[in-house]
Amino acid sequence: NAGVTQTPKFQVLKTGQSMTLQCAQDMNHEYMSWYRQDPGMGLRLIHYSVGAGITDQGEVPNGYNVSRSTTEDFPLRLLSAAPSQTSVYFCASSYSITEKLFFGSGTQLSVL
């Protein structure tokens, strides 16, 4: 089992560029989520999904889109990158919201 796989590990963007952070899990988890981690702010929920075709917004969804076409994949799209989106992004999955989250290794994103 690979667990939760995030790509890329590092990315530098220019303001206004778009990109997609990939997240895949091979544990047949229904619940998947994206967080950003910033110093002094902890983890903030961006978007989450409770199953294929179902997504919802978290605490800080502006500037991000998600889709869940399959159980395995949950990509996060930055529509027009801004310096405020410089952060470390974590994807996580679990069987359900009441079970422990399995985290990916993170993507460090810098927007110049």
Added chain:
Amino acid sequence: AQSVSQHNHHVILSEAASLELGCNYSYGGTVNLFWYVQYPGQHLQLLLKYFSGDPLVKGIKGFEAEFIKSKFSFNLRKPSVQWSDTAEYFCAVNTDSGYALNFGKGTSLLVTP
């Protein structure tokens, strides 16, 4: 909207000292409570969780937490910390109003030899 507060942002302890990290949440309904730990350079791992039943829950590595409903609290404790407990600790809450799992801002623990 529910929120999660961790009051201790930075804690420094000597080895063998006792640890208590505070976590409070603001929600009047049913909650599921978690403590996660992030060791330097690693991603988050679950320490323990509470859903129902005995309000004193035990987790891995000697950690425990007590759910006090009247105080909306879920404090993390360890009787004697080790240098290897140096990490960042996050409290997280899910409520019966939805499927979001929200984290507190974290507490950075440094254990000195």
